[in-house]
Amino acid sequence: MSSLRAKIQDVFNEPACEQNRGKDAKARKKGCSKPLTPGAAAGGCAFDGAKIVLQPITDVAHLIHAPLACEGNSWDNRGAASSGPTLWRTSFTTDLTELDVVMGQGERKLFKGIREIKEAYGPPAIFVYPTCVTALIGDDIEAVCKRAAEKFGLPVVPVDAPGFVGSKNLGNKLAGEALLDHVIGTAEPDDAGPYDINILGEFNLSGEFWLVKPLLDRLGIRVRACIPGDARYFDIACAHRARAAMMVCSTALINLARKMEQRWDIPFFEGSFYGITDTSEALRQISQLLVKKGADPEILGRTEALIAEEEAIAWKKLAAYRPRLEGKRVLLNTGGVKSWSVVHALMEIGIEIVGTSVKKSTVEDKERIKQILKDDNHMFEQMAPRELYAMLSEHKADIMLSGGRTQFIALKAKTPWLDINQERQHPYAGYDGMVQLVLQIDLAIHNPIWRQVREPAPWDCQPAVREELPSTKSETATLHAVQEFAGMTTDDFGEC
Template structure:
């Protein structure tokens, strides 16, 4: 536990964090995350955050050392995609029970589980995650992993991020520490070249990185490791030989990016693949960093030619949507890099941003939003569900872009909604991804169902005046009376 405490303090003192540098020594030790309240939803624990960062490594077995519910809580909680191995989607857990805790069988059960995975699947590595229960009872997973690695000639990586130590964001960083300590640098690649890069913080949600990688391939740039999206263990183990790095989500792996720069001289920049302008800027920055690291300057010209070609294609496709979407109002309830990258992307085609959340955004993210929107009036730290519903029901926004947790607020307000968080079904990165995002927004806003659900229900259309049918013994007279009754009451119903 002393080594875990030291790692946590090291993460809290992250010098690359602009917000952290502005604090005094006492405030810096408390970290950036709000303290967790026992029994309250805190947006994920440290274990959950570590599992999110590491699970997309596709050819690795992910073994959770703890009760069954911990694995059930975190399994497949992001829409990451793999181009090959499916082992990462297999759930492994030691399934500790009360009897195991009382009898002290935790470490023995963990060693046995590692052996069974090795014999049944033969993965290149096994990642072992500690949980609250196993950390509290004192199971030394690092010692067990070290012994198992020697016994089975296998890379066994301990991930010390029990849930009670902090928030999901802290778990992200502890996962980066585990990669830095046990994986990166473990293998020396024999094919390192001047055009090798790392992409950090890219999760390949819905396979969207596959829309970006072909652009890099056309430039002759090789992604040595994309961490963690669609990653392989050996690629990450040799990531220290990359010449440059792009950081997509700084709040998740900023500590990993900084330390790789310090240890192996891998310069980095923070960028985004959301939106046409941001994608072009990211390609330019990658090329410029590689040239600074010794690559042939001719790559700069090839990059500009590729950007011009792809931008022309994308703008031509987007031109069809501009008349239908220009002036439409969008409310974003997301965070992190999407709080500014998606804003910029949508404004490029004339969509108005009425608000964007900055709950999970860094200081740099907020500054970018101010520069893009020209003011901070449209930024909100947190919007209560009641306020969000009132804003949507009053038609102050034409569509809500958010995660799945707020979709029902939009549906109750009879407002179009589109998922742009990790559960989304469509890729939005790169030039083609931007076109797909705009297409999905257009489909959502102009779906005829919204006009129908906003109309009054048939049972709300009650007659304003009640009249009785006149009585008569003659059938012909009765028929005339019915027709006259229908004519006089037709205008007495409420509008529908």
């Protein structure tokens, strides 16, 4: 536990985090998360955050040393996609029981689980995750992993991020520490070159990185390691031989980027592949960093030629949507890098941003939003569901872009909604991704279902009464009874 405390304190003191540098020593010790209210949903624990970062490493077996409930459903974790191995989608757990805890069988059961995975699947590595229970009872995960690695001849990586130590974001960073301590730098590639880069904090949600990689391939730039999206263990082990890096989500892995620059002299920048302008700027910065590290300057010219070609194609495709979407109002209820990158992307085609959440956004993210929107009146840290509903029901936005948690607020307000978070079904990165995003917004806003659901319900519209009145007393009595039950008179009947 002493080593875990040291790691947590190191993460809390992250010098590359602007928000952290602005705190005094007392505030820094509290970390990045607000205190949690007992009994309230915390939005993910440190274990959840660590597994989110590492599970998209597709050829690795991920073993959860915990009671069964800690594993949950790992299939299609965050919508990340793989171009090959599917082992990462299989749930492995030691399924610790009360008897195992009482009898002190946790470490023995973990070692047995590692052996079974090795024999049945033969993965290049096994990642082991302790959770609250196994951390509290004192199972020595690192010792077991070290012994298993020696016995079975493969890397067994302890990911020391039990849930009780903090938030999901802290778990993201502890996962980065595990890669630094046990994976990166443990293998040497035989094909290192001057155009090798790392992409950090890219999860390949819905396979969207596959829309960007062909652009890099055309420039002769090789992605040595994409961490973690569609990654392979060996690629990450060789990531220290890259010449430059791009940070996509700094709130998750800024510590990994800074320490790789510190240890292996790999410069990095933070960029985005969302939107035409930001994609072009990211390609330029990658090329410029490579030239600074010794690559041939001719790549700068090739980059500009590629950008000009791709932008022309993308703008031509987007021209068809501008008349239909220009002036439409969007409420963006997300956070992190999407709080500014998607804002910029949408404004490029004339869409108005009526509000954007800055939850989980860094100081740099917020500054970018201010520069894009020219003020901070449209930024909100967190909006209560009641406020979101009021804003949408009053038609202050034509569509809401958010995650699945708030979709029902939009649906209740009879407002179009589009998933922009990790559960999304469409890739939105790169030039083609921007066209796809605009297409989906157009389809959502102009879907005829919204006109239909906003019309009065059939039971609020009574049909006109026929001129012929009932001929019998029983029919007349029945009609009067129905009218009385509904609180209406004959004059109330008619068209809606």
